[in-house]
Amino acid sequence: MSVLVVGSIALDTVKTPVEEHSNLLGGSASYAAAAASFFSPVKLVGVVGNDFPDSEFEFWKSRKIDSEGVQRVNGKTFRWSGEYSWDLNMRETRSIALNVFENFQPKLPGSYRKTDFVLLANIAPTLQSHVLDQMEQPRFVVADTMDLWIETTRADLDALLPRVDLLILNDSEAREMTKETSLIKAGRRIRKSGPRYVAIKKGEHGALLFGDDEFFSCGAYPLEDIHDPTGAGDTFAGGIAGYLAGTVKTVHFTDLRKAMIYGSVLASFAVEAFSLERLRKLSTDEIKERYETFKLMSQFEVTA
Numbered sequence: 001m002s003v004l005v006v007g008s009i010a011l012d013t014v015k016t017p018v019e020e021h022s023n024l025l026g027g028s029a030s031y032a033a034a035a036a037s038f039f040s041p042v043k044l045v046g047v048v049g050n051d052f053p054d055s056e057f058e059f060w061k062s063r064k065i066d067s068e069g070v071q072r073v074n075g076k077t078f079r080w081s082g083e084y085s086w087d088l089n090m091r092e093t094r095s096i097a098l099n100v101f102e103n104f105q106p107k108l109p110g111s112y113r114k115t116d117f118v119l120l121a122n123i124a125p126t127l128q129s130h131v132l133d134q135m136e137q138p139r140f141v142v143a144d145t146m147d148l149w150i151e152t153t154r155a156d157l158d159a160l161l162p163r164v165d166l167l168i169l170n171d172s173e174a175r176e177m178t179k180e181t182s183l184i185k186a187g188r189r190i191r192k193s194g195p196r197y198v199a200i201k202k203g204e205h206g207a208l209l210f211g212d213d214e215f216f217s218c219g220a221y222p223l224e225d226i227h228d229p230t231g232a233g234d235t236f237a238g239g240i241a242g243y244l245a246g247t248v249k250t251v252h253f254t255d256l257r258k259a260m261i262y263g264s265v266l267a268s269f270a271v272e273a274f275s276l277e278r279l280r281k282l283s284t285d286e287i288k289e290r291y292e293t294f295k296l297m298s299q300f301e302v303t304a
């Protein structure tokens, strides 16, 4: 089964203490679609301007990412610029230019409307809802969000949550949303506002998953060399949604546990290089190998 991915498609400028690169392919949907495409066909929805390179459409084609739902309109592509400190968990947004994103209204091609799995990658919650309005009863909806929407469009986000099966957000966003210091309380409380499942990301410390009476905690794959953390969260979400779409019909908690590990594995590759450069070169064998290593590392009872 395929997965519909909607979100931002951007040209990024990223500065770390050691390197700076501009005009990089970025955006929540770009990372998420690339990650998902390792497991299932992807239908991409987004908007780009006439400065957006044709080569990226070729890349999508090569990865079985259908770009019929990507509108190319007059104007400039959405641009984002961020700077990391030596602690790569700390990032400052230097500038944002919405450009063609400002008037973006996602419009689903007819062939997209019956897609079973949906990933609403990070964009304004009204746009995420607008995509769901055009769909015919998707089986499983994953949504990502960010602090900006919690702070500025809370009512829209609250209206979306009951339509979401799995909400993914990071630890500070979960705390901000619930005003709870405990992530366990925060996860449980967010579930009560709608989503059947909630995943809370803790950066290099892993992630937590909350279900009905179920709970799962996983670490992050330990890496020595991180070059660019941009898009790690979007890649994590894309890996989860793609794995579910490509592997299961009805999603159970055990599937979500596995999906979270695959999401973490994909995210660990994404941060090894700037932009999507590592994902572009990645093979399914490398994913499988890292998944197995990660599994072994997570075992706490070992038989001799």
Ligand code: AMP
Pocket: 008, 010, 011, 012, 025, 026, 027, 028, 079, 080, 122, 123, 124, 148, 229, 230, 231, 232, 233, 234
């Ligand atoms: P992450 O590192 O997971 O927060 O994702 C970074 C990506 O999100 C970058 O490639 C940006 O282009 C994109 N981005 C930044 N701000 C926004 C926004 N307000 N809405 C949608 N996407 C954004």
